[in-house]
Amino acid sequence: MASVLLPKGTIRIIPITPVDEQLLASLPDPLESAFKLPAAVEEENHMDPSFAYDLSRTQYNSTLLISAFLDRWKGNEGKILGVTSVDLFVPVLTYVFGEAQLDGPIAVVSTYRLDETLYGLPPSPKLAAARLLKEAIHELGHTFGLIHCHEFECVMHSSTAVEEIDLKSAQFCVACEGRLRGKVEEMLPGVER
Amino acid sequence: MSAAAEKPPQASILIVDDEAVVRDSLTKWFRQDGYRVESAADAVQALKRMNEGPWDVILLDIKMPGMSGLELLKQLREIDRRTAVVMITAFATVESAVQALKDGAFDYVTKPVDPDHLSHLVANAIRQRKLSEENVSLREQISELAKSDEIVGDSPQMKKVIEMIRTVAGTDTTVMIRGESGTGKELIARAIHANSARRYFPIIPVSCGAVPETLLESELFGHERGAFTGAQYRRKGKFEMADGGTIFLDEIGTVSPKMQVELLRVIETKQFMRVGGSEVITSDFRIICATNSDLEAGVRAGTFREDLYYRLNVFTIFIPPIRERRTDIPPLAGHFLRKYAVAMNRPVSGISSEAMDLLVRYDWPGNVREIENVIERAMVLAKPPLVQPDDLPFQLVEKQPMPSGGSLAAVERAHVANILQQTGWNITRAAEILEIDRVTLYNKIAKYGLKKP
Numbered sequence: 001m002a003s004v005l006l007p008k009g010t011i012r013i014i015p016i017t018p019v020d021e022q023l024l025a026s027l028p029d030p031l032e033s034a035f036k037l038p039a040a041v042e043e044e045n046h047m048d049p050s051f052a053y054d055l056s057r058t059q060y061n062s063t064l065l066i067s068a069f070l071d072r073w074k075g076n077e078g079k080i081l082g083v084t085s086v087d088l089f090v091p092v093l094t095y096v097f098g099e100a101q102l103d104g105p106i107a108v109v110s111t112y113r114l115d116e117t118l119y120g121l122p123p124s125p126k127l128a129a130a131r132l133l134k135e136a137i138h139e140l141g142h143t144f145g146l147i148h149c150h151e152f153e154c155v156m157h158s159s160t161a162v163e164e165i166d167l168k169s170a171q172f173c174v175a176c177e178g179r180l181r182g183k184v185e186e187m188l189p190g191v192e193r
Numbered sequence: 194m195s196a197a198a199e200k201p202p203q204a205s206i207l208i209v210d211d212e213a214v215v216r217d218s219l220t221k222w223f224r225q226d227g228y229r230v231e232s233a234a235d236a237v238q239a240l241k242r243m244n245e246g247p248w249d250v251i252l253l254d255i256k257m258p259g260m261s262g263l264e265l266l267k268q269l270r271e272i273d274r275r276t277a278v279v280m281i282t283a284f285a286t287v288e289s290a291v292q293a294l295k296d297g298a299f300d301y302v303t304k305p306v307d308p309d310h311l312s313h314l315v316a317n318a319i320r321q322r323k324l325s326e327e328n329v330s331l332r333e334q335i336s337e338l339a340k341s342d343e344i345v346g347d348s349p350q351m352k353k354v355i356e357m358i359r360t361v362a363g364t365d366t367t368v369m370i371r372g373e374s375g376t377g378k379e380l381i382a383r384a385i386h387a388n389s390a391r392r393y394f395p396i397i398p399v400s401c402g403a404v405p406e407t408l409l410e411s412e413l414f415g416h417e418r419g420a421f422t423g424a425q426y427r428r429k430g431k432f433e434m435a436d437g438g439t440i441f442l443d444e445i446g447t448v449s450p451k452m453q454v455e456l457l458r459v460i461e462t463k464q465f466m467r468v469g470g471s472e473v474i475t476s477d478f479r480i481i482c483a484t485n486s487d488l489e490a491g492v493r494a495g496t497f498r499e500d501l502y503y504r505l506n507v508f509t510i511f512i513p514p515i516r517e518r519r520t521d522i523p524p525l526a527g528h529f530l531r532k533y534a535v536a537m538n539r540p541v542s543g544i545s546s547e548a549m550d551l552l553v554r555y556d557w558p559g560n561v562r563e564i565e566n567v568i569e570r571a572m573v574l575a576k577p578p579l580v581q582p583d584d585l586p587f588q589l590v591e592k593q594p595m596p597s598g599g600s601l602a603a604v605e606r607a608h609v610a611n612i613l614q615q616t617g618w619n620i621t622r623a624a625e626i627l628e629i630d631r632v633t634l635y636n637k638i639a640k641y642g643l644k645k646p
Contacts, residue, residue: 057305063218090218092281093308102225113426120416120424121408147227152395158226160309163429167395 006078009188011039016047016084026129034137062088062099069106082108100142107139131165144183204319208232209239210254236260243272250318255282270297277318345528346521350513357510362388370483372512375562378483386439394438397431402444420469435478446486453498515557522553529568544580606641618645
């Protein structure tokens, strides 16, 4: 599918269907604040993930989704964040909240395990949105070369359980913020942000 | 953000698996954790890599063509016995796992691996190796208090609080923080944690009063999949997440008698089971709790267990209300002004002396939290460069002098009038301060003919 190539220093959020549109719509503004880069939801070019479905696991292979994004957006210089409501895995792990290319252009996140009702608790769309934002910033952070941070409140702290996502904030710690700004400056020299 | 945790030196992981997809996934996953990661597809490559070591952790597939993982484990252990080897298998037979453990494996996992389990397993393996290798404990001497930026105040009372934090932080003593609403009890808890040997692990806050009674047990102890309707996945509880760190139980006075029994047991044994589970979980946590209620009265009335009270009330830090340390008001106001000037991008650089005078004379029933709210509001209204009296939500007027030698009614009238002035005729807040209900307050206003200015 023909896609308009993204320029450097832009973030494009691409729905991987099915996806909760309300949750999706909550992302661009806070992502812009976090990265100080323009972020927008892609109106077209949504991705159908059926090719990445694993029948035996009844989950979707996130590594295959990333490969598909790379193929489709060849030559792209911006950052792409795929967002989906389906459950994701990488082959050796039982599940992932998301996956990203370290210092690359693509990240994907799933809202599936961020939903309180999955744990038998009352629904909380606000909490789901807060969790999605943290995971989106986290995975996009990886695409800017950031690795996991030892600060428990930093958004780059690793979370392998949903309660750990709740523990961290949606902000970068001073050190990660510095590394991110350095990366953005490297990408867009001379642009004041 | 809390005081920076120093980053440990980069640990190394060697992944040995004949499946490329497993090697690639794990390599990528652990690199994002900041580990140095290499991989090997077979025993020959693994032994070569091993000699290029040392490695902190080896993830070793138990079933590989050629030399089996179990055989390779023995050879790897001959090269470096300190490396923690975690066996990975898709065929989790008890026999092979037990044999691997007998042969010195650190642990084993089954493919596909729960990422939460793997992450903690590898972190534990590395921690154990580092501890045994360097014979260092995390219980370092705290030479200088890493004070949270948010703890502002130079009054003698706050200096005493900071000194108490310094005294207790390095110990594992249970701490009870007491103080009125809005005095910053959680900040003090965080400062204690940040200055303790537990600072590399999380502090887990639990607002006991905010969690419905029916959910508190699951919130604190976690639950297993299927523990109740709709629970499709396991959830870890706050006590489990606090392993190695600190659990901060806020509003401890609101906990029901039933939960008090549960709390007492977990505090004494450091063990519990998730709701719907049978596995006994052991967690190494420190307890800091806080309350603004009169626990002693609760004990006397039988609503708060005496044994739990004594368990929790070991070392008490009392945070005085703002009205008892007015010299802290200017630095606090300045702190919040700078904070909101940056957040709102407003070129307001200070507070006029008239406005500051009002701030210092006001009694602040909502304490530091109220100062923050007032300054945040003032930052919206203020015309740069200074915050002026009109930007403040209260019109502080001179206190009515207490009648000397007058009747009880005259003293009550003056006191009610003072509180109303102090709160800007906010009936709810004034009633709270006077500890009477709003209807009674309205009756007193009518009785004494008080008029809103």
